[in-house]
Amino acid sequence: MRRYRMDWGGAYAFVCYGALLIALVLALGVFAYGRILTAELNSKNATLAKAQSGIDEQTVESFLRLHDRLSESQALINSHLALSNALTLFGNLLPATVRLTSGDFLVDSTNGMPSVAGNGVAKDFNSLASASAAFGANQYIQNAIFSRLAVNKDNSVSFALTATLDPKLLAYSVSAPGAAPSSPPAAASSTLNALSTQSAPHAPSTPVASSTKP
Numbered sequence: 001m002r003r004y005r006m007d008w009g010g011a012y013a014f015v016c017y018g019a020l021l022i023a024l025v026l027a028l029g030v031f032a033y034g035r036i037l038t039a040e041l042n043s044k045n046a047t048l049a050k051a052q053s054g055i056d057e058q059t060v061e062s063f064l065r066l067h068d069r070l071s072e073s074q075a076l077i078n079s080h081l082a083l084s085n086a087l088t089l090f091g092n093l094l095p096a097t098v099r100l101t102s103g104d105f106l107v108d109s110t111n112g113m114p115s116v117a118g119n120g121v122a123k124d125f126n127s128l129a130s131a132s133a134a135f136g137a138n139q140y141i142q143n144a145i146f147s148r149l150a151v152n153k154d155n156s157v158s159f160a161l162t163a164t165l166d167p168k169l170l171a172y173s174v175s176a177p178g179a180a181p182s183s184p185p186a187a188a189s190s191t192l193n194a195l196s197t198q199s200a201p202h203a204p205s206t207p208v209a210s211s212t213k214p
Contacts, residue, residue, distance in 0.1 A: 081105065081107070081114065081170040082170050082171060083105060083170065085169050085170060085171075086105065086116070086165060086169055086170060089138070089140060089141075089169065093131070093134040093135060093138060093141075094131050094134070095127050095130045095131060095134075097122060097123035097124070097127035098120060098121075098122040098123070098127050098128060098130070098131045099120055099121060100118050100119070100120040100161070101118075101119050101120055101121060102118050102119050103116055103117065103118025103119075103161075104116070104117050104118065112167065113164055113165075113167065114164075114165045114167060114169075114170055115162065115163060115164045115165060116161070116162070116163050116165060117160075117161070117162045118160070118161050119158070119159070119160050119161070120158070120159055120160075120161060121152070121156050121157070121158050121159075122156065122157045122159065123156055123157075124155065124156070124157060125157055127157075128146060128149075128157055128159060131146070132144070132146055135163065139166065140165060140166040140168065140169040141163050141164075141165060141166070142163065142164040142165070142166065143162075143163060143164045144161065144162075144163040145161070145162050145163070146159045146160070146161055147159065147160050147161075147162070148160040
């Protein structure tokens with residue numbers, strides 16, 4: 001019988017040559033792909049350089065300066081208080097028989113909430129009750145307190161006012177609501193009438209009229 005021997009050397013050489021051929025094909029593919037990417041990059045760089053050469057540097061600088069100015073203006077507007085809205089609101093809410101003689105607008109440094117503190121004079125307690133009810137019903141005024149009431153020689157009533165304001169009221173986009181009612185509600189009127197009978201003329205009293213919004 002004939003015996004056959006396997007030529008392991010030839011098989012190993014065949015595998016090596018096959019692996020070498022695959023490696024050469026892959027290397028050629030990577031080289032060709034790299035050349036394609038390089039050509040595309042050069043083309044895009046040329047396009048970018050052409051586009052940059054057509055840009056006017058002075059125009060770009062002017063646009064940048066305009067952008068900075070608009071940003072600064074917006075920041076100033078956002079931080080500025082538009083007191084005209086609050087003054088218009090107070091003018092609409094206060095009856096004709098009630099006026100403020102002095103007032104200060106304050107901003108809390110901790111929470112940024114604006115507030116108002118001032119003094120005024122009302123014709124009588126009914127007028128003050130009307131103002132208290134109007135302030136208490138308004139959405140932009142919170143914790144309005146009328147205190148330090150004093151009856152003057154002409155029977156008018158002096159008072160001090162403190163209130164917290166909604167920050168939206170002092171923004172440029174807010175418009176003041178409508179006018180206050182001409183007569184106070186029955187409950188507020190009766191409360192102040194009862195207090196007026198207990199108050200001695202020309203003598204200040206403790207805070208008696210307040211309106212607190214939740």
